[in-house]
Amino acid sequence: MASTLAAGAENATQARILRHLRDGGPLSRVELAERIGTSRTTVATEVSRLAELGLVDDIGPGVSRGGRRATLVDLAGRLRFVGVDVGATSLTVGVTDGRLQVLVQREEELDVRRGAEHVLGRALELTRKLLAEQHLTRPAGLGIGLPGPVNFHAGTPVAPPIMPGWDGYPVREVLARELGCHVLVDNDVNAMALGELHAGVARSARDFLFVKIGTGIGCGIVVDGRLYRGVDGCAGDIGHIQAEESGPACACGNSGCLEAFFGGAALARDAAAAARSGRSPELAALAAASGAPLTAADVGTAARHGDQAALALIRDGGRRVGTVLAGLVSFFNPGLVVIGGGVSGLGHLLLAEIRGVVYRRSLPLATGNLPVVLTELGDAAGIVGAARLASDALYSPD
Numbered sequence: 001m002a003s004t005l006a007a008g009a010e011n012a013t014q015a016r017i018l019r020h021l022r023d024g025g026p027l028s029r030v031e032l033a034e035r036i037g038t039s040r041t042t043v044a045t046e047v048s049r050l051a052e053l054g055l056v057d058d059i060g061p062g063v064s065r066g067g068r069r070a071t072l073v074d075l076a077g078r079l080r081f082v083g084v085d086v087g088a089t090s091l092t093v094g095v096t097d098g099r100l101q102v103l104v105q106r107e108e109e110l111d112v113r114r115g116a117e118h119v120l121g122r123a124l125e126l127t128r129k130l131l132a133e134q135h136l137t138r139p140a141g142l143g144i145g146l147p148g149p150v151n152f153h154a155g156t157p158v159a160p161p162i163m164p165g166w167d168g169y170p171v172r173e174v175l176a177r178e179l180g181c182h183v184l185v186d187n188d189v190n191a192m193a194l195g196e197l198h199a200g201v202a203r204s205a206r207d208f209l210f211v212k213i214g215t216g217i218g219c220g221i222v223v224d225g226r227l228y229r230g231v232d233g234c235a236g237d238i239g240h241i242q243a244e245e246s247g248p249a250c251a252c253g254n255s256g257c258l259e260a261f262f263g264g265a266a267l268a269r270d271a272a273a274a275a276r277s278g279r280s281p282e283l284a285a286l287a288a289a290s291g292a293p294l295t296a297a298d299v300g301t302a303a304r305h306g307d308q309a310a311l312a313l314i315r316d317g318g319r320r321v322g323t324v325l326a327g328l329v330s331f332f333n334p335g336l337v338v339i340g341g342g343v344s345g346l347g348h349l350l351l352a353e354i355r356g357v358v359y360r361r362s363l364p365l366a367t368g369n370l371p372v373v374l375t376e377l378g379d380a381a382g383i384v385g386a387a388r389l390a391s392d393a394l395y396s397p398d
Contacts, residue, residue: 008396009397012397014046014049014397015396018075022100026062029044047073055394056073056074057075075097078136081097081100081141082096082130082139082390083095083145083383084144084386085145087112087214088111088162089110089111091110094383096383096384098391106126116165116169127179141387141394142183142386142390143191146171147163148166149234150187152186155183155185156170156172157171162215162251182390186229187233189212192340192382193222194220194385195377195384197388198384198385198388201375206335207223207333208338210222211321212340213264213341213343214263214264215265218239220236238258242256243261247260258324264342267296271296280308282307282309282310283302283309297345318349318352318354319357322358325337325372326361326362329358333366334370335369336373337370337373338373347374
């Protein structure tokens with residue numbers, strides 16, 4: 001890969017060209033000039049410069065528009081971005097092309113509590129292995145999503161409740177030094193929201209909420225096609241909205257938080273209690289058969305077999321999530337709500353409960369044309385979104 005690649009776009013016109021090619025596919029110079037609203041001469045000059053930087057290529061003639069077929073311009077075929085999705089109990093690394101199509105990815109179990117050096121070290125090992133398979137030594141950029149609050153501008157986690165030892169760790173600095181490329185660090189829910197915006201069910205939405213229900217619960221907020229992070233980067237931290245005044249202790253230090261009632265860890269806790277007490281024969285049988293702690297997936301399995309305790313856990317959790325979302329919908333009036341994360345694997349049992357509460361409790365004007373749907377991208381949302389962060393940096397003049 002060209003040594004100048006990491007420099008990225010040099011001006012606003014180049015950035016717009018790159019983003020049009022990323023989001024719309026190959027275009028002729030004439031089509032680019034029409035879409036950007038500038039002269040063909042300017043576009044031709046900037047495309048030539050982008051080719052020198054190793055960011056675009058001519059790929060041959062397009063469809064005739066009545067005369068000689070124009071040569072199409074596309075993103076350079078060797079462009080590669082890396083997306084890293086760090087979960088509470090897993091690590092996923094993927095490599096994409098310039099248009100953010102995932103070419104290869106690897107996932108493994110990994111406890112985020114083992115600390116930043118261990119987790120990032122493993123992320124670097126997987127990144128280098130996947131890049132080697134692509135015959136590259138470094139990517140054009142890397143994005144990483146972390147399961148906790150992040151100072152986006154500094155590229156550091158800030159007092160993350162489930163990530164001991166990560167507070168203030170220079171994640172961006174460490175990864176950029178090791179790989180020699182742009183690195184962007186964000187909350188994992190924000191990355192997933194960007195993934196849905198780019199390639200998921202929200203790709204035609206301008207204003208939507210992406211709700212992740214996993215070990216933690218969070219919300220990515222997209223306004224007019226752009227991610228909204230808030231003043232300090234903690235917008236959307238709905239998992240720590242108090243669902244009840246008295247309730248289970250939460251990792252944040254408070255009690256009664258939504259996450260403490262229905263995050264993945266909370267659901268596993270309540271499933272184990274139901275199995276031990278005899279209220280759920282199905283969950284007890286699953287625990288005995290596997291010999292491992294129960295999970296949200298086990299609750300889903302038991303519910304599909306008609307287990308009443310499992311069904312009650314899903315309905316109760318969906319009701320609590322729906323109640324919080326109803327307030328957000330009335331406040332924000334989004335055009336779409338997307339539900340993702342590991343617990344969303346409970347599927348339509350959970351979705352139906354969330355939908356019912358949101359539609360009952362929100363204002364009719366806010367819900368009259370509001371789809372509440374499950375993610376289309378599933379586990380890939382975090383990878384695509386993290387890569388989108390990196391590409392936004394490369395395809396920007398800043």
